[in-house]
Amino acid sequence: MDNLEDLKIVTEQWWKQGIEFVQQIPPSQLYTAIGVLLLATIWLLSIRLFRRTKSNTVLLSGLSGSGKTMLFYQLRDGSSHQGAVTSMEPNEGTFVLHNENTMKGKVKPVHLVDVPGHSRLRSKLEEYLPRAAAVVFVVDALEFLPNIRVASEYLYDILTNTSVVKNKIPVLLCCNKTDKVTAHTKEFIRKQMEKEIEKLRVSRSAISTADIANDFTLGIEGEVFSFSHCQNKVTVAEASGLTGETDQVQAFIREHVKP
Amino acid sequence: MLEQLLIFTRGGLILWTCKEIGNALKGSPIDTLIRSCLLEERSGAVSFNYDAPGAAYTLKWTFHNDLGLVFVAVYQRILHLLYVDDLLSMVKQSFSEIYDPKRMAYDDFDETFRQLRIEAEARAEELRKTKQVGKPVSSVKKQGQVSKPGLEGGNKRVSEGGSKKDDGDGNKAKVSTLTNGHSNGNHQMEDDSQETDLANGKENTSSNVAVDLSKLQKLRSKGVRGRGGVRKTDSIGNKSSKVAAAEPAKKATKKNRVWDDAAPKQSKLDFTDSIAENGNNDHVDIVAADQGESMMDKEEVFSSDSESEDDDEPGSDEKPAEAKKKGWFSSVFQSITGKANLERTDLGPALKALKERLMTKNVVEEIAEKLCESVEASLEGKKLSSFTRISSTVQAAMEDALVRILTPRRSIDILRDVHAAKEQRKPYVVVFVGVNGVGKSTNLAKVAYWLQQHKVSVMMAACDTFRSGAVEQLRTHARRLQIPIFEKGYEKDPAVVAKEAIQEATRNGSDVVLVDTAGRMQDNEPLMRALSKLINLNQPDLVLFVGEALVGNDAVDQLSKFNQKLSDLSTSGNPRLIDGILLTKFDTIDDKVGAALSMVYISGSPVMFVGCGQSYTDLKKLNVKAIVKTLLK
Numbered sequence: 030m031d032n033l034e035d036l037k038i039v040t041e042q043w044w045k046q047g048i049e050f051v052q053q054i055p056p057s058q059l060y061t062a063i064g065v066l067l068l069a070t071i072w073l074l075s076i077r078l079f080r081r082t083k084s085n086t087v088l089l090s091g092l093s094g095s096g097k098t099m100l101f102y103q104l105r106d107g108s109s110h111q112g113a114v115t116s117m118e119p120n121e122g123t124f125v126l127h128n129e130n131t132m133k134g135k136v137k138p139v140h141l142v143d144v145p146g147h148s149r150l151r152s153k154l155e156e157y158l159p160r161a162a163a164v165v166f167v168v169d170a171l172e173f174l175p176n177i178r179v180a181s182e183y184l185y186d187i188l189t190n191t192s193v194v195k196n197k198i199p200v201l202l203c204c205n206k207t208d209k210v211t212a213h214t215k216e217f218i219r220k221q222m223e224k225e226i227e228k229l230r231v232s233r234s235a236i237s238t239a240d241i242a243n244d245f246t247l248g249i250e251g252e253v254f255s256f257s258h259c260q261n262k263v264t265v266a267e268a269s270g271l272t273g274e275t276d277q278v279q280a281f282i283r284e285h286v287k288p
Numbered sequence: 289m290l291e292q293l294l295i296f297t298r299g300g301l302i303l304w305t306c307k308e309i310g311n312a313l314k315g316s317p318i319d320t321l322i323r324s325c326l327l328e329e330r331s332g333a334v335s336f337n338y339d340a341p342g343a344a345y346t347l348k349w350t351f352h353n354d355l356g357l358v359f360v361a362v363y364q365r366i367l368h369l370l371y372v373d374d375l376l377s378m379v380k381q382s383f384s385e386i387y388d389p390k391r392m393a394y395d396d397f398d399e400t401f402r403q404l405r406i407e408a409e410a411r412a413e414e415l416r417k418t419k420q421v422g423k424p425v426s427s428v429k430k431q432g433q434v435s436k437p438g439l440e441g442g443n444k445r446v447s448e449g450g451s452k453k454d455d456g457d458g459n460k461a462k463v464s465t466l467t468n469g470h471s472n473g474n475h476q477m478e479d480d481s482q483e484t485d486l487a488n489g490k491e492n493t494s495s496n497v498a499v500d501l502s503k504l505q506k507l508r509s510k511g512v513r514g515r516g517g518v519r520k521t522d523s524i525g526n527k528s529s530k531v532a533a534a535e536p537a538k539k540a541t542k543k544n545r546v547w548d549d550a551a552p553k554q555s556k557l558d559f560t561d562s563i564a565e566n567g568n569n570d571h572v573d574i575v576a577a578d579q580g581e582s583m584m585d586k587e588e589v590f591s592s593d594s595e596s597e598d599d600d601e602p603g604s605d606e607k608p609a610e611a612k613k614k615g616w617f618s619s620v621f622q623s624i625t626g627k628a629n630l631e632r633t634d635l636g637p638a639l640k641a642l643k644e645r646l647m648t649k650n651v652v653e654e655i656a657e658k659l660c661e662s663v664e665a666s667l668e669g670k671k672l673s674s675f676t677r678i679s680s681t682v683q684a685a686m687e688d689a690l691v692r693i694l695t696p697r698r699s700i701d702i703l704r705d706v707h708a709a710k711e712q713r714k715p716y717v718v719v720f721v722g723v724n725g726v727g728k729s730t731n732l733a734k735v736a737y738w739l740q741q742h743k744v745s746v747m748m749a750a751c752d753t754f755r756s757g758a759v760e761q762l763r764t765h766a767r768r769l770q771i772p773i774f775e776k777g778y779e780k781d782p783a784v785v786a787k788e789a790i791q792e793a794t795r796n797g798s799d800v801v802l803v804d805t806a807g808r809m810q811d812n813e814p815l816m817r818a819l820s821k822l823i824n825l826n827q828p829d830l831v832l833f834v835g836e837a838l839v840g841n842d843a844v845d846q847l848s849k850f851n852q853k854l855s856d857l858s859t860s861g862n863p864r865l866i867d868g869i870l871l872t873k874f875d876t877i878d879d880k881v882g883a884a885l886s887m888v889y890i891s892g893s894p895v896m897f898v899g900c901g902q903s904y905t906d907l908k909k910l911n912v913k914a915i916v917k918t919l920l921k
Contacts, residue, residue, distance in 0.1 A: 094319070098300040102392075110392045115322040116300030118356070143299070149327050149692045182699055228711075229704065 084162040085123075085286045086140045090154055090187065091167030092180050093146035096205040099270030100167060101143040104279065109270055116145040119153055126279050139286050146183075159192040163199050163285040165278060170204040170212035170267075173221070181225035188226075188259060197261040201281045208269040215265045219256065227254040290369065291345060291362045293401070294318060295383060295394075298356040304383070304394045306401060315340025317362055321347050326358075328892070329689045332661025337365060350376045352384055353670035354629065359383070371412035378404045582738040583900070583908040630670050630678065638682040639664055642920075649919050651882030652841045655889050663689055687916055694885065694912045696894030700868065702830070706744055706799055709829060715747070715793040716800045717826060719786075720870070721819060722834035723846055724807030727872035727899060729758065731834060732802050733765040735870075735897065737904040739800055740769060747798035749789035750775040751782035751822065754806040762804055769904075772798065782806070783822040790826060803828065810849035820857035823864050832896065833866040836873045837883045847891045866891055871910070872899035879918045884910065 051059070089097040098113035101120050120143035144154045158164075166184055169176065187193060188200065202222065204215045256263040266277035292313055295304040317338040325336045326349075336347045344365040351358055359380050361372050382400055639660045646656040663685050672681060709716040718735070720728040729752070736746045748766050750773060752758035759775050766773035774789035786803050793801045805822065808815035823831060833850060835843060847866065855863040869887050877883075884895055895910040 093323070102301060106392065111302040111305060113300045113302060114294075114296055114318045115327075116298070117322060117327060117358075118298040120299035120301070145300075147323065147327060148697050149695050152691070152695065179699070182701075182704075228707070231707070 084160055085137060086142060086157065086161050087282050087286065088154070088157055088161045088164045089141065089143040089167060090164060090183075091146050091203075091205075092169065092176055092183060093148075094172075095146060095167040095169040096270040097143045097146060097167050100165075100203075100205065100268065100275065100278065101141060103270055103273050103275050104141060104282075107273065109273075115147060116143065117147075117150070119144050119157075126282065137286060139282055141282075148179075151183075154187075155190075158187075158190055158198075159196075161192070161198055163201070163282065164193070165201045165203050165281070167203045167205050167268075168218060168222075169206055170215075170218060171206045171209055173204075173213050173218055177221060177225055181222055181229060184222060185226050185229045188261075188263070193261060199262040199264070199281075199285055200259075201278065202256075202263065202265045203278055204265070204267045205270055207267045208272045208274065215267050219265045223253075223255055230254055289363070289367065290372070290375075290405070291364060293359070293361045293375075293379070295357060295359050295379070298358060301392070303357070303387075303392070304397055307398060313345070313362060314343040317345050317347055318360060321349070321360065327692065329659055329662040329693055329889070331665040332658055348372050348376060350380055351665060351668070352380055353666060353668055355384055355387055355389075357383070357387065369412075370416065371408040374411060375405060375408040378408060580905055582734070582741055582905045584738050584897070630667050630672060630681070632664065632668055634678055635664050635667055635682060638679045641679070642682060642686055646882060646885075646919060648880075649882040650840060650877070650880035651919070652844050652886040652890075654844065655886050659686070659689060659693075659889070683920060687920060690885065690916045690919060691912055693889055694895075694910070694915060697892070698894070700894050700896045702896065703742055703744070705829065706739075710799050713794075715790060715798050716830070717786075717790055717803060717828040718800065718830045718832055719803045719805060719823060719826075719828045720832050720834050721805055721850065721866075722807060723809055726807065726834045726836045728752075728807065728834045729761050729765075729804055730902060731870055731872055731897070731899045731907070732762075732804050733769065734899060734904055734907040736765070736769055736771060736802055738907055740771065744799045745797070746771045746800045746802060747789070747793045747796075748773040749786055749801055749803045751785045751789075752804050752806040753778045753780045753782055753785065758804070758806070772796070782818065783825045786822055786826045810846050810853070816850075816853040817857055820854055823854065824857075824859050827864065831864055831867045832870050833868070833887075833891070833893070834870045834872060835883065835887055837871050837877050837881065838873055839883050843883050843886045844890050847887055851891060866893050868893050868896040870897045870899065871895050874898045874900040875906070879921065881915050881918050884915055885919065 089101055091097050093115055098116050098120060099109045101122075102109050102113070104126055105122055105124055121140070123138050123140040125138050142157050144150075144157060164187060166187065168180055173180075184200075184202070192198065193200070202215075202219065204213070204218050206212055207215075252258070256265075264281065266281060268275050268278050290306070293306045294302060296302045296318075315338065317340070320338055321336050325331065325333065331349075331351070334348075336349075338345045338347060345362050346365045347360055347362050349358060349360045357380075359376050361376055363369050363372065379401065382404065383394075383397060386394065386397065386400075643656045643660045646659070647653055663682065666689075667682065667685050670681075672678065706716045720732050722728050732748065736748060739746050746769075748762050748771060750759045750762045752762075753776070756778075759777060763773055763775065774785070774792050776785045776788070782805060789803065790801055803822075803826075805819060806815075808819065810816070831854075833847065835846065839846070851865050854865050858864065869891065871884055871887070874881075884898075888895060898908050898910050900906045900908055
């Protein structure tokens, strides 16, 4: 009983002392102190909230042999050097895009990642997707039709990936090797991919309750799939890794990695 | 003469090619090397052979794991260049001195390379001259080949790139008689060359199968030795024709075995009821009620609690006690400083322990050995990162390699293929093959149940016309699952039965036809021929090899022989090989899951289903991560 009384008295004394102390501080200092505290917390919160969308990672993905490594080096150095072979590991780099070296003003460096397309290394893509700001899906416009099934499956897996759907990561379907005469046009490729994905969608959602292969389904029920149905933006562009025609890809990257 | 020498990064960028030798390589040997050898964890192999129309190359490589560089030398297979290994290591050394990650062009290396090449050639010439034993041979080059049996064996013959296997065998026959007399060290080289030739043929025809045929060659040569070792070139055509000749004579005179009890001779052993049901069969008419979801569709839940245990393991790995004391302290020291370059001697004990661990998990010994070599090749020379022990680095690398092997190379979405076939209005044909008693018929029923659950119409074809009761067994399953079955009784030609079954399926609109075949041992020539005939005649969409998880070292033999027979006895230019594996009796093994790894490594085909019980729902997909964890536990 006594102890409690004592405690009460002690706490009251401290409380009084605290209030006196606070009242002694000139009001301006007090307000500035509080102001600084508030500002700091607001700043930290905003950093945490907005850091995700400020990611500057762009992924280059696609089947093995579609030309991702060449594109990577074109974007970085402006030349594809002496060519490339099948990649066994991802190529990563943070740099300013080559054409932008001459641009004035502050340009934000892009963290470009070239993920190997070989099916055995497919799991590497999963590691990078959560942090991606944009994905470039490279397709070989020359050897398009023989590989269309595998390519469409890969694209379907990307479009239904959790991170891509939740963060609405924009995807660019880049038709590479367009410098060759027999390369298909981007319209043709787009239509064919839409058709294949439609087939995939039908076969995978017909067994939807049992199928756990994909986390999400694409498109709208009852309508033929089209890229405009995707919640994230999907656009098509042409490029040539060999000759260095990468303007459309660069525009896409610049658009989504805002300085 | 060297065709080409390339230096490229692991990320794929070519840093330097030899500009002196301006020949463009035919085909794409480097890409094929990467895809079928280096990414398949066969980087421990000595060399790789590549065939393209118009050229036959051999490739040799070496890694610089620390800088992440790969050095590849390409040369014609008919030439036997002694200096390639030497040259590669010298190039590696000198290039790593001038390598800079920021630099992309290394033109100054041309000069260095030229000098290195001259040096290497000179050194090889000297060695050759000193080892000349003075045997009368046709050419000087062959001499060098004979005297160095340890080197990669390139046979001195003209090899037409992409030639049919028969021609290849015929050529080998001619040359080996020449070289046979010369040295006894030839044997190993013959093996290598034969192995590599067959490997090429396969690379060419079905690029999605990485068949390891070195086992095959060893077996074949073993057989040859048994017969007196006369002709080393036992081309398969010869062997099979001999047996085939013996066959018809045997078949005509086959009689029933009469036991001592002198049981009355039965005129007909076929007890199938000609028309469907008698009164006795009513009790099996109970239709299998929906037994719930097949485990294929259930998500695999596995605990991740054992991850922390892995770190405690390495201490117990270093079995040799005396090495333990010295090794432990130095490894701890190294792990803290983390600066040492990994050498083979460092990796040795850790890899040995890992290999033994794999073998206790029922992985075939040769495969564990190959895997360890491959991991060694990829780690040698790498800098140890700080605060990691050698054993944990090795473990991580092995884990990576295992995941890579077990991840399927192509999509194993059967339902999608079924839908694709449906659109073309053809039934999707699956043939179940395997040795005796692995569970083909049981698992066929499970697959049928699973497909049925996914609203696919299935039809069974009873092409096991040999085993008593096989047709009835399938009939019972069909009745329980309420799916049509096509049967023709016993003692019929399975290939013809299958053909008719497929026609029937096309007629009545079934989506999938599941063909059950009789179990057969991989050594049984006539049965393998019959199987090959079935496959050739019907061209199924999926050839599923059913293997049990209990199998030990025989797994390698089974799969490689099946593949070999299927490809040899195939009539078309594009032989159908095993497309997928169905692993059965998985519930009987607790954690000895190595058979899965052995089978996938040896055949290159993915595991499509895993049978884990004896009821209809016990069919699931292979969980790669769980298996890898179990293997390395």
